[in-house]
Amino acid sequence: MAVAGRAQWKGYIRFGEVTTPVALYTATSTSERISFHTVNRETGNRVRREFVDSVTGKPVEKEGQVKGYELDNDRYVVLEPEEVAAAVPESDKTLRVQAFIGCDDIDKVYFDRPYYLTPDKMGTDAFALLREGMRKKKVAAIAQTVLFRRMRTVLVRTHDKGLIATTLNFDYEVRSAKEAFKEIPEIKIKGEMLDLAKHIIGTKKGTFSADEFDDRYEAALADLVKAKMEGKALPKRAPPKVSKSSDLLEALRQSAGIKATEQPRRRAGKAAPKGRAQASR
Amino acid sequence: MAPPRPYWKGYLKLSLVTCPVSMMPATSESEKVRFHTLNRKTNNRVVSRYVDAETGKVVDEEDEAKGYERGENDFLVIEDEELQSVALESARTIDIEKFVPRNTIEWVWLEKPHYLSPSDEVGHEAFSVIRDAMEAEKVVGISRLVIGRRERAVMLEPCGKGIVVWTLRYGDEVRKPENYFDDIGDGDNDPKLMSLVTSLIEERSKPWNPDMVQDPVQEKLKEIIESKRKSAKKGAKPKGKGKDEEPAYTGNVIDLMSALKKSLETKSGGKSK
Numbered sequence: 001m002a003v004a005g006r007a008q009w010k011g012y013i014r015f016g017e018v019t020t021p022v023a024l025y026t027a028t029s030t031s032e033r034i035s036f037h038t039v040n041r042e043t044g045n046r047v048r049r050e051f052v053d054s055v056t057g058k059p060v061e062k063e064g065q066v067k068g069y070e071l072d073n074d075r076y077v078v079l080e081p082e083e084v085a086a087a088v089p090e091s092d093k094t095l096r097v098q099a100f101i102g103c104d105d106i107d108k109v110y111f112d113r114p115y116y117l118t119p120d121k122m123g124t125d126a127f128a129l130l131r132e133g134m135r136k137k138k139v140a141a142i143a144q145t146v147l148f149r150r151m152r153t154v155l156v157r158t159h160d161k162g163l164i165a166t167t168l169n170f171d172y173e174v175r176s177a178k179e180a181f182k183e184i185p186e187i188k189i190k191g192e193m194l195d196l197a198k199h200i201i202g203t204k205k206g207t208f209s210a211d212e213f214d215d216r217y218e219a220a221l222a223d224l225v226k227a228k229m230e231g232k233a234l235p236k237r238a239p240p241k242v243s244k245s246s247d248l249l250e251a252l253r254q255s256a257g258i259k260a261t262e263q264p265r266r267r268a269g270k271a272a273p274k275g276r277a278q279a280s281r
Numbered sequence: 282m283a284p285p286r287p288y289w290k291g292y293l294k295l296s297l298v299t300c301p302v303s304m305m306p307a308t309s310e311s312e313k314v315r316f317h318t319l320n321r322k323t324n325n326r327v328v329s330r331y332v333d334a335e336t337g338k339v340v341d342e343e344d345e346a347k348g349y350e351r352g353e354n355d356f357l358v359i360e361d362e363e364l365q366s367v368a369l370e371s372a373r374t375i376d377i378e379k380f381v382p383r384n385t386i387e388w389v390w391l392e393k394p395h396y397l398s399p400s401d402e403v404g405h406e407a408f409s410v411i412r413d414a415m416e417a418e419k420v421v422g423i424s425r426l427v428i429g430r431r432e433r434a435v436m437l438e439p440c441g442k443g444i445v446v447w448t449l450r451y452g453d454e455v456r457k458p459e460n461y462f463d464d465i466g467d468g469d470n471d472p473k474l475m476s477l478v479t480s481l482i483e484e485r486s487k488p489w490n491p492d493m494v495q496d497p498v499q500e501k502l503k504e505i506i507e508s509k510r511k512s513a514k515k516g517a518k519p520k521g522k523g524k525d526e527e528p529a530y531t532g533n534v535i536d537l538m539s540a541l542k543k544s545l546e547t548k549s550g551g552k553s554k
Contacts, residue, residue, distance in 0.1 A: 012530055015481065015485075015544075016481050016485075016540065016541060016543075016544025016545070016547075017531075017540040017541070017543040017544040017547070018531045018537060018540040018541060018544065019529065019530045019531050019540075020530050020531055021530050025456075025461055026456070027389055027455060027456055027458070028389070028450060028454050028455055028456065029453075029454055029456065030454060031451055031453065031454055033429065033430050033431045034430050034431075035430075036347040036348055036349060036359070036430075037347075037348045037350060037356060038331065038345050038346070038347070038348065039345075039346055039347075039348035039356045039358060040331075040333045040340045040344055040345070040346075041343075041344045041345070041346040041358055042340075042344050043333055043335065043336065044348075044356055044358065045333050045334050045335040045336070046334040046335075046348070046354070046356070047331040047332060047333055047334060047340050047345065048331065048332060048334050049329050049330070049331055050329065050330055050331070050332050051318070051327050051328070051329050052327065052328060052329075052330060053320045053323055053325050053326075053327060054325050054326040054327065054328045055323065055325040055326075056323065056325070060320045060327050064320055064321050064322060065318050065319070065320070065321070065327055066318070066319050066320075066321045067316040067317075067318065067319070068316060068317050068318070068319035068324075068326075069314065069315075069316055069317075069506050070315075070317060071510060076317070076319055076324060077506050077509045077510055078319060078321070078324070079316070079502075079505070079506070079509075083505060084502065086505075087498050087501040087502045087505060088498050089497070089498075097485070098493070099485055099486065099487040099493065100482045100485050100486040100487070101486070101487060101488070101489050102486070102488075102489075104384075105488060105489045106489055107489060107491075108388070108391065108394070108445075108447075109307050109308075109394045109445065110494055111388065111391055111394070114388065114389045116456070116458060116461040116462065118461055118462065118465060119465060123530065124465065124466045124468055125468050125533070125534060125537060126530075126531050126537055127465070127468065128465070128466060128467060128468020128470075129468055129474055129475070129478050129537065130478065131468075132468065132470065132475065132478075133475065133478035133479050133481070133482050134482065136475075136479055137479055137482045137483065137486070139482060139486060142493050150498070151496065151497055151498045153493065153494050157388070159387075159389075159458060159462070160458060160459075160462050161462040161463070161465040161467070162458060162461060162462030162465055164388070164389060164458075166388060168493075168494050169308055169494065170313075170494050170495065170496040170499075171491050171492075171494050171495055171496075172311065172312070172313045172496070172499070173308050173309060173310075173311070174307060174308055174309075174494075175305075175306075175307055175308070175309060175396070177307070177396060177440050177441055177443065177445070178441065180305065180307070180396040180398070180443065181396065181398060181440070181441050181442045181443035182442075183398065184398055184399060184405070184408075184442040184443055185405055185442075186442065187405060187406060187409040188409070188413065189406070189409050189410045189413040189414070193410055194410070194413060194414060194417060197295070197298075197410045197411065197413070197414030198414050198417055198418055200295060200296050200414075201380045201414055201415065201418050201420060202418075204377070204378065204379050204380050205379070205380050205381070205420070206379045206380070206381060206423075207381055207385070208379075208381050208385070208386050208390075208423055208434075208436075208449075209452075210390055210434065210449060210450065210451060210452040210455070211452035212434075213425065213433070213434040213449070213451060213452070214451070215431050215432050215433070215451065216369060216371075216432050217367070217369065217427055217430060217431050217432040220367045220368050220369045220372075220432075221349075221364075221367055221430075223367075223368060224359075224363070224364070224366065224367050224368070225349050225351065225357060225359070228357065228359070228363065229351070229357060234363055234366040235366050235368070236366065237366065239292075240292050240294070240299050240374060241299060242292070242299055242300060242301055242401075242403055242404055242407075243297070243298045243299050243300060243404070243407040244403050245403075245405075245406045245407075248298065248406055248407055248410065251296075251297040251298045251299075251407075252297075252298060252410065254297050255295070255296030255297040255298060256296075
């Protein structure tokens with residue numbers, strides 16, 4: 001596997017009483033993006049960051065900085081880096097499978113980073129067995145281990161002949177969807193509006209290919225910078241027309257290619273329902 | 282967690298249907314145990330500030346600006362409002378171009394999740410139409426969006442009353458799995474082993490539960506803090522670490538068979554000793 005590069009981590013995966021050697025490889029890389037520098041608007045110079053004591057205002061060197069946990073107003077418990085490190089359990093380099101979960105049952109919002117998980121040394125038989133068993137039962141495995149000096153939970157799922165281990169964010173790192181969406185009113189769309197929207201979706205069905213997408217931002221930004229340097233006024237674009245409830249049915253009909261005067265084509269046997277949405281409950 | 286201020290505001294569009302929306306990240310950097318940086322000598326908080334790299338003078342927050350480097354040490358100041366007029370519709374509108382069946386996009390493409398909500402009463406119904414039609418058709422939407430100074434492909438998936446927007450990785454951001462997986466053998470497909478392993482999986486299958494993503498380290502940190510608080514003088518000395526031991530691994534097929542049998546004998550509950 002000359003092209004594969006070096007493993008990020010080598011250890012074992014353990015399911016039940018079976019332990020087999022595995023390796024993790026980074027599955028992704030991050031492409032570069034445009035970076036701006038922070039500058040002083042007054043002088044146009046770059047700025048640099050400085051760390052100062054909030055009371056004395058004097059700069060504090062890196063060695064003088066320490067982590068503190070606030071007990072109450074301005075009282076802190078100081079924690080040295082070794083103490084924080086000691087909270088991480090010792091590593092036995094083993095991904096312990098704690099449970100299997102149905103693939104459809106997983107909340108994707110916890111996903112962090114994917115790694116390719118492969119057998120290491122002579123571990124192919126047990127690896128292939130776990131892979132085929134999980135494939136057959138349509139499950140993924142939840143496992144925990146110390147990874148890169150942090151305790152991590154990973155989700156292991158089959159992918160072709162290999163496995164992909166995705167690190168998961170911890171519960172406190174993920175906002176609750178229920179909480180985030182609680183202000184949205186309970187509206188269930190039915191009848192003609194739903195049918196029209198479904199029809200529009202039907203005209204736009206396809207497949208996803210990541211290669212079809214490229215980043216057009218850099219070029220667009222370069223144009224903007226050029227316009228500004230040439231002293232041209234930057235275009236102010238009018239906001240798009242929002243579809244109010246009263247216009248929505250008409251917008252859907254037009255999107256579906258049905259003229260305003262024309263009655264929407266309905267499937268036989270169905271009574272023409274009212275176009276208005278009905279609040280459920 | 283305090284509700285974050287909207288991170289992105291714009292429009293959601295399907296054909297001629299448009300509604301105003303706002304979006305926030307579904308994840309946060311917040312830690313359960315939150316630390317501050319202190320000055321070891323004074324025990325005061327350490328704060329960061331910007332100083333002018335040339336004059337050394339402190340720069341007020343309102344004088345901090347984004348600079349585009351047009352030459353060496355020559356910056357063009359660009360205001361956030363100006364960035365809004367970049368000539369890409371995807372800077373402010375998520376125009377759904379395509380729909381694909383749910384669960385057909387490999388997880389490896391998912392980069393970062395966000396929560397999308399209608400931001401104005403006027404668009405509640407239009408938002409609901411787009412969401413409910415995707416749900417009814419069991420599809421997810423594909424669009425483009427400028428976010429974090431990049432234009433990315435995004436996937437829109439209905440989630441309760443809202444929509445989850447996933448930024449998707451670019452084609453060249455995911456390494457070719459073949460390079461890693463092609464050499465893996467098919468393994469010994471012994472039907473006996475297979476039936477043992479599927480029994481093991483069945484026995485240890487559980488419904489998804491957020492308890493599975495609890496962080497034991499943060500709990501431990503809390504304990505350390507608590508013990509330090511109680512005995513501010515003594516301090517909590519970490520216990521000495523044991524040696525990292527390499528476990529013995531299950532080698533051949535005979536080993537596998539007996540290990541699997543042993544797994545099924547031991548009382549399940551997921552936790553191995």
